[in-house]
Amino acid sequence: MAKAAPSPDELRDQVVEALRTVFDPEIPVNIYELGLIYTVDVNEAGDVKIEMTLTSANCPAAQSLPAEVEYKTKLIDGVGEVTVDVVWDPPWSPEHMSETARLELGLM
Template sequence: MIEQEQVLDALRAVYDPEIPINVVDLGLIYGVEITADGDVTVRMTMTAPQCPMSGYLLQQAEQGVRTVAGVRNVKVDLVFDPPWEPSMIKEDALKSAGILTDTPANPVEGDCSTEK
């Protein structure tokens, strides 16, 4: 039997070309269903409904899932409910991409946000 974690691991190899974070950690995978026969359905969204890379990402996701041993058929459903938002990105992914650091930003002298 195929495990959900195997499918998610395969999807972690798929990166949004505009954001250096894989589709799982980016929060684009909304669900994975696996039948006993090896059919896999992935519910996936995009960062925006008009994403120019949606076709590419859907194709890459399907190809990635096909690499899992025992997978017979793959269906990737594109959904937009609930809408994706940046808070869905895993914090560890933001840190490893260099987008978020553990140290608070140092206020810049003269910056309006530091004035009292």
């Protein structure tokens, strides 16, 4: 019996879990908890669109982080096309970090 394709919500959850394995090389916190991921949209076909930002326009990982996000997302069964857009509005600030990230970095 063929396995049913995951729903968009299930795929979104899997994408978020994959994003939690991507780390900014300068900060020991994953990019999801850092608040660098603004949106993860998954449609019925399994196509994924991710809007993310970087801590600054001069981020040394400006090329590698979006590529790693795309790569890890494509590894998920059921994912179709993957689009990763780096956006600068709103600009990232420490307020975007999760409580977990703030605790880990000693900012609380």
